[in-house]
Structure formats: structure tokens, C-alpha cells
Amino acid sequence: MVVVLYSGGLDSTFVVFLLKKLNVQFYCVYIKICLWASTVWLSEYCQCEALAAVLCFPLLFIDLSQQYYNYIFNRFYKGYVNSLTPNPDIFCNTKLKFNYFANYCLRCFGKPLFYFSGHYVRKCVNFISVARDLVKDQTYFLCTVFCFCNLFFLLGCFYKSEVRFFITFLGLVTYINASSRGVCFLRINDFANFISLYCTRRVIVYDATYNFYGYTRCGYITVGQRYPNSTLQHAYVFRKQPNAIFITNQHSIRLLTKHVRVLQRTLFKTVIFPKVYFCKVNSCSRFFKCFVYCVDLPYFVRFVYPVRVLAKGQFLAIYDGGVLVAGMEII
Incomplete structure (x- = not known):
């Protein structure tokens, strides 16, 4: 059984179109994530229903707002209060979308499931690698997901401009949910203002x-x-x-660093020293050359060239030839 994580946005709609062309039987699931008592999600869901009517696919609804608040937002907020810099999108993929949601679907349908999402990632058996569109590459957000055996990503070989062209050519651009962006699809595009609502303590x-x-x-x-x-x-x-x-x-030289101490969150391949790896320190950054070594736990990442100083709680994605090797958290 095939389940598509559907937000009504450009990417997930194109995934649905590809599956329809491949004659795959599937269900689309809209996940409601809402931190506030608002009806914004209702208009987004109505747009998803309109697209479901146009493309003729079944659309299901699941409310995970409480789980998001308990598992994601609380950890994210406490991290910032304790001077850490966590990434809520990484938490959401690891704990909610590909963990809690997957278990929920397994309980409901009672059979093995295959999940498709609109992430720009290329999959190689049980590993994932960098997407063709390096600007849109989203492997960083999946660096702490434990298993990819039942996850599939169809957009890894497409550029974002190509996806936008196909959706426009199909005449679906008027139905697309333009608000399915920002932090965990919460319409949070100004991250600083969002954080400032909760971190109000004087320092x-x-x-x-x-x-x-x-x-x-x-x-x-x-x-x-x-x-x-x-x-x-x-x-x-x-x-x-x-x-x-x-x-x-x-x-100031204080803004540069050459090594960080990290805690291993996921390990997909054995890390060898002194092999040179590549590292991403956030979703927008370029790749940095580095070494990964462990004399005694925890691990250490040493950059070949100095990088801008990094924050505790920040995640690092380690790559070997474009393949994601490990996901680590700075401590």
C-alpha cells in the first residue's frame, strides 16, 4: 500500500502526478499541524480537496497538532531557552512524519506501507544521496531519520524550475497551496519573529x-x-x-572555528579516519571538507578550512561522495 505525504504544495502535487502516470494505487494524507487555535489549516485543506477533485485521487486527513506540540515544539522551545540551536524541521521528519505518523498508518491499515514525499533527495537502496538540484537539496533535513527502506523520493532527479514548469503546463498552478512553506509548513517564513514570540527573557x-x-x-x-x-x-x-x-x-577570529564536538544521531556507513568527508552545517550552506574521528566518545568533526562558528544543538550532515553517511548534533 502506498501513502503520499500531501501538503497541497508544488512538490507533493507533482509527486501525485507522477504516481498517476505510473498507474500506482495510492492514498494521499494531509497532516494537520497547528500551534494556534486558528482556521488557517482549513483553507489549506480545502485547496488540497480541490486538487484531489481535479487529479482524482483519494485524500485522507490526520490531526497531529497535539503530537507536534508535545514532541517537536516543546523540545525546540526548551533548546532555545537553554542556549541551543535546534532545527524543528529535522525533529519533525524524524519524530513525526517518518516515525509517529508511520506507526499510526500501520495501526490503521494493518499492512506494510510505502511512503512517498516531496523531498528533493535521491535514494540508493537503503541510503540517500544529494539531489540533482543542489540549491533545493533536502538531505540535511533527513539526516537523523533511522531507516529509508520504505521511503521513496521521486524529485531527486528534478530541478525545482522543472517541477514548476510541469505544474504550470498542466494548469494546476491556480490550485497550488502557496502557504505550504516555512518551518514545518506552519506559514512561518520569518523565523526570527516566530522565535521572538516565545524567547522574551532579557539576557x-x-x-x-x-x-x-x-x-x-x-x-x-x-x-x-x-x-x-x-x-x-x-x-x-x-x-x-x-x-x-x-x-x-x-x-574577529572568534567567529571562526576548525573543530566541533558532536553526538552521533544516525550512522549509515562506517566512518573512517583520516578520510576526507563533506559536511553541511545547515540546509542552505555549501559543503565543507572535514575529518571525522573518535578517540573516545563523543565524536569530533575537524574542518579542513575554518568555518563560521557553530552553535550547540545544531545538526551536521556528513557525506561521502554525495551519499549521506551520518547525522550528528553539536554538543
Whole structure:
């Protein structure tokens, strides 16, 4: 039995179109994730129903708002309060979409399932590799998913522009749910404003010489980001604690690092030292050359060239020739 994770957006609609062309029998499932008591999701679901009527596919509905709040948002919020920088999209894929949701479907349908999603990822047997569209590549968001044996991704060999062209050519662009973007499809495109709603505690600001600089309520700013309320030109955060942040100018050596201590979350292949791997430190970053070694737990990642300082709680995706090798969390 085939289940498609459907948001009504450009990518998931194109996956549905491809499965229809392949004559695959499938169910589409719309997952409701809502943090607030609003009816925004209802208009999105109505758009999904309109697309289901046009393309003639069955559409199911599941409400996982409470699970999202319990498993994802609480961990994400507590991480920021404790000066960590977690990624809610990685949590959502690992804990909700390909764990809780998969178990829920197995209980409901009572048979083995195959899941299709609109991620830009290429699958090789039980491994995943970087998508053809390097700008849109989403392997970083799946770096902590434990198993890919029953997951399938059809968009890994397409560019985003090609998907957009096909949807426009099919005349479906007027039905597409344009709001299925942002953090976990919550219409959160301004991440800083979203975090500032919850991280309102006043913190102390110190400069590079650890002298008192002032107070701020910008506790949502993380390591490596620009500090907005400063008389210093181009001030950046190089260190963060639960009750304090430390800033310096953009040319300071404190903004660079060559190694980080990490905790292994997933390991798909054996890591060999001194082999050179490639690493992504966020979804938008380029690939950095690095070594991965472990004298005694935990692991260490050493970059060949210095990179912008990284925050605790941030995830690293390690690649070998384009294949995802491991997912690790900075500690």
C-alpha cells in the first residue's frame, strides 16, 4: 500500500502526478499541524480537496497538532531557552512524519506501507544521496531519520524550475497551496519573529573582552548571527549562554572555528579516519571538507578550512561522495 505525504504544495502535487502516470494505487494524507487555535489549516485543506477533485485521487486527513506540540515544539522551545540551536524541521521528519505518523498508518491499515514525499533527495537502496538540484537539496533535513527502506523520493532527479514548469503546463498552478512553506509548513517564513514570540527573557550582552555591554530581549539570536541592537559595526554573536550572549565584530577570529564536538544521531556507513568527508552545517550552506574521528566518545568533526562558528544543538550532515553517511548534533 502506498501513502503520499500531501501538503497541497508544488512538490507533493507533482509527486501525485507522477504516481498517476505510473498507474500506482495510492492514498494521499494531509497532516494537520497547528500551534494556534486558528482556521488557517482549513483553507489549506480545502485547496488540497480541490486538487484531489481535479487529479482524482483519494485524500485522507490526520490531526497531529497535539503530537507536534508535545514532541517537536516543546523540545525546540526548551533548546532555545537553554542556549541551543535546534532545527524543528529535522525533529519533525524524524519524530513525526517518518516515525509517529508511520506507526499510526500501520495501526490503521494493518499492512506494510510505502511512503512517498516531496523531498528533493535521491535514494540508493537503503541510503540517500544529494539531489540533482543542489540549491533545493533536502538531505540535511533527513539526516537523523533511522531507516529509508520504505521511503521513496521521486524529485531527486528534478530541478525545482522543472517541477514548476510541469505544474504550470498542466494548469494546476491556480490550485497550488502557496502557504505550504516555512518551518514545518506552519506559514512561518520569518523565523526570527516566530522565535521572538516565545524567547522574551532579557539576557546580558558582553563584548569580545567580556565587558558588560547592556541588556537585550533578542535571546532568540544564535551563534554566528548578526546582532541587531549594537553600536558596533557588523557585530555578531560568537558565544551564547542561557542568560548571556557575547558579541564581536565581523573580522574577529572568534567567529571562526576548525573543530566541533558532536553526538552521533544516525550512522549509515562506517566512518573512517583520516578520510576526507563533506559536511553541511545547515540546509542552505555549501559543503565543507572535514575529518571525522573518535578517540573516545563523543565524536569530533575537524574542518579542513575554518568555518563560521557553530552553535550547540545544531545538526551536521556528513557525506561521502554525495551519499549521506551520518547525522550528528553539536554538543
